[in-house]
Structures are given as C-alpha cells and as structure tokens.
Amino acid sequence: MKAKTAVLIKDHTAEVHERELGEIGDHQVLVKLDTCNLCTTDYQQWMGLREKQGYPMAGGHENSGIVTAAGKDVKNIVVGDRVAFGYIFCGDCPACRAGNTFECTNIDFDAVSPDGYKGDMGIATYKLADAKYTIKVSNQLEPAQAGFVEPLGTVIHGIKKLHIQPQEDVVVVGAGTMGLLNALTARAYGARVIVSELTEKKLKRAESMGFETIHAKETEPADAVFDLTKGKGADIVIGAVGATKAYDQCLQMLREHRGKFLVFAAGYPEPELHISPNDIHYRQIQIIGTMGGGIGDFEEAAKLLSNGTIDVSGCLEGITIGLKDIQKAFEAASAPDAYRVTVDCQDV
Ligand SMILES: [Zn+2]
Ligand SMILES: [Zn+2]
Incomplete structure (x- = not known):
C-alpha cells in the first residue's frame, strides 16, 4: 500500500x-x-x-x-x-x-x-x-x-482543570485558533466568555461567533474587564498568547480573591510572568499550566x-x-x- x-x-x-x-x-x-x-x-x-x-x-x-x-x-x-x-x-x-x-x-x-x-x-x-x-x-x-x-x-484538557461554574466570567486573551477554541469550550461548559484581542480581523471573528469582545489596542483590557464585570474582575483568565505583555494583562484582570489563570500558550522568545508570591498567597491566586x-x-x-x-x-x-x-x-x-x-x- x-x-x-x-x-x-x-x-x-x-x-x-x-x-x-x-x-x-x-x-x-x-x-x-x-x-x-x-x-x-x-x-x-x-x-x-x-x-x-x-x-x-x-x-x-x-x-x-x-x-x-x-x-x-x-x-x-x-x-x-x-x-x-x-x-x-x-x-x-x-x-x-x-x-x-x-x-x-x-x-x-x-x-x-x-x-x-x-x-x-x-x-x-x-x-x-x-x-x-x-x-x-x-x-x-x-x-x-x-x-x-x-x-x-488539548483545550478540553485545560478547561477541565478550571472547574468552570455557570455564573463565572471567563476572559480569553487572544482570538487565534486556540483562543477561539478555548472560548467555545468555556462557553460550552456554561460560563460567560469575553475575548480580548488586538487585531480587527480576529475581533470580528470572535464577535461573529457571539462572544463579547475587548479591543485591546483601543482600551486597557483589564479596565474593560472590570467595567464588564461591574468591578469584580475575571473569575478565570485563559492566556492564549505567549507574550509578556499579554500575561501582564491576564494577571491585571483577575478578581481580587481566588482568581484562576490558565497558562495555555507557550511563547518564543520565552515570555516573563510578573507576579508577586505574596499576591499568590494573600489573594489565593491559582496559576494553572496545561499542555496536550x-x-x-x-x-x-x-x-x-x-x-x-x-x-x-x-x-x-x-x-x-x-x-x-x-x-x-x-x-x-x-x-x-x-x-x-x-x-x-x-x-x-
Ligand atoms: Zn495541532
Ligand atoms: Zn504509556
């Protein structure tokens, strides 16, 4: 054959x-x-x-x-x-x-x-x-x-670790193929899903799929998330862009206590993650890795x-x-x- x-x-x-x-x-x-x-x-x-x-x-x-x-x-x-x-x-x-x-x-x-x-x-x-x-x-x-x-x-593998509840606000940073797959899956698991993205084409695509969007070039994404969640912040943030600036934004939009951050993407060159261990302790932040x-x-x-x-x-x-x-x-x-x-x- x-x-x-x-x-x-x-x-x-x-x-x-x-x-x-x-x-x-x-x-x-x-x-x-x-x-x-x-x-x-x-x-x-x-x-x-x-x-x-x-x-x-x-x-x-x-x-x-x-x-x-x-x-x-x-x-x-x-x-x-x-x-x-x-x-x-x-x-x-x-x-x-x-x-x-x-x-x-x-x-x-x-x-x-x-x-x-x-x-x-x-x-x-x-x-x-x-x-x-x-x-x-x-x-x-x-x-x-x-x-x-x-x-x-691979997206489902990560989403399962988050134990999404229907009343939760999930923000996906990045609306590429894997970002949209994360958004679709979080929605299927019952959450409200907001997508933050820089480029017009991907924003339009996310909107056409029924997601609330944040134009990350025109607004400060974390401010937009706090506005959309009436000052609470995101219960869960899924990072689908492997870049330091995107990771900074992910951490800034988390709610004060017990927020979860799923690190879905790798990045080259290797991005940095700016977070204080004291913040992880006092605010009980969960940083969750996923792969495969x-x-x-x-x-x-x-x-x-x-x-x-x-x-x-x-x-x-x-x-x-x-x-x-x-x-x-x-x-x-x-x-x-x-x-x-x-x-x-x-x-x-
Ligand atoms: Zn593949
Ligand atoms: Zn084996």
Missing part, C-alpha cells in the same frame, strides 16, 4: 513524496484521509521557526478520513467510520495506567520511521494508525471540522464536535488547497492572522 505524503525537506520547501505504508497490523486501521488542517507546529517549521523539529518532516495531525480496512483485533472502529486521531500511547506504562496517556514514557515522539521520515505523516492520501488512538466521530461531521479532535482535546491531552479528552472532543455542542467552523480560514499544491497551502497557513487552512488530501 502506497501513500502520497507532504514532506518538509527544509524551510519554505514542501514536497509530495510517495511512501510505502506496509502491511496493516492486527491492531491497526487504514484510513483514507479527506483533509488535514495545518497546525502552528506544521507551518512554523515551514517558515523556518521550528528547525529543531528536524527534517525530513512528514507532519500533519489535524486530519480526518474514512476507515477503509481494519486489522483483525480492532474492536472500537469499523470500516466506513469517520475518524480523527489523538496522540499515540502504549497503554502499559504508569503514566498511561494513570490516564495521562500523553505523558507516556514508552513512546518516542521524535522517532524516525524506517524509511527516514519524522512526524505523524498526516498530510497524506492514506494513513496507517493504531486503533487505540484513532477516534470515531460522526460520519455527518465535515472532515475539516473533524480535524479539530486533537486541538479541541489524554485519550479521554480526545474522545470528549469527538463527542462535542459530533453532536454540534461545539461548532468550530469559525476556527477555519475557509481556504482549502489540494495536496498537489502543498507549497501554496503552507504559504496560506503562514499568512499573518490566518485561521486554520485545510489541505484536501485526495487532490494530488
């Missing part, structure tokens, strides 16, 4: 290579991929910003397709199912047994395939995957939206996408480009302020 796969061979250079997938294993499924959305990790490497990820990089993980064959021991998926993917895990190590499958100690996420490629090989015509981390979604779900199982799963997601988070993401509780159509740029034009797809994904750009994996 051969598959055509997008491969970064150096910065600003993506090619389509043909790879031999090999025989399907007893625990594996063969998936004919419809689409793959280009994640920040994908297009920033194309831009030359993540050289440490290595080459040749056959990346792409925000994808979805239909199962065309299943190994004899596969029980959770049948041929014809629409699927997306979580992260690979062993299921046997202490981290996996504790439910933290993304902290699996038996998987080398930087592994190189026998034919010399790095990455998830997900911008491709076909993919062979362990059924264990293959996630069933509704067959009615649009492929590009099904591709959000992974990013939405477990198999249960991806299953939850699949359910919320499949039943329409979370509609991620607003997180798509609305551009679909064939695998045969993979260079153009990376160019479009790298444009400033672009939401997710979609690759049509069968147009090759």
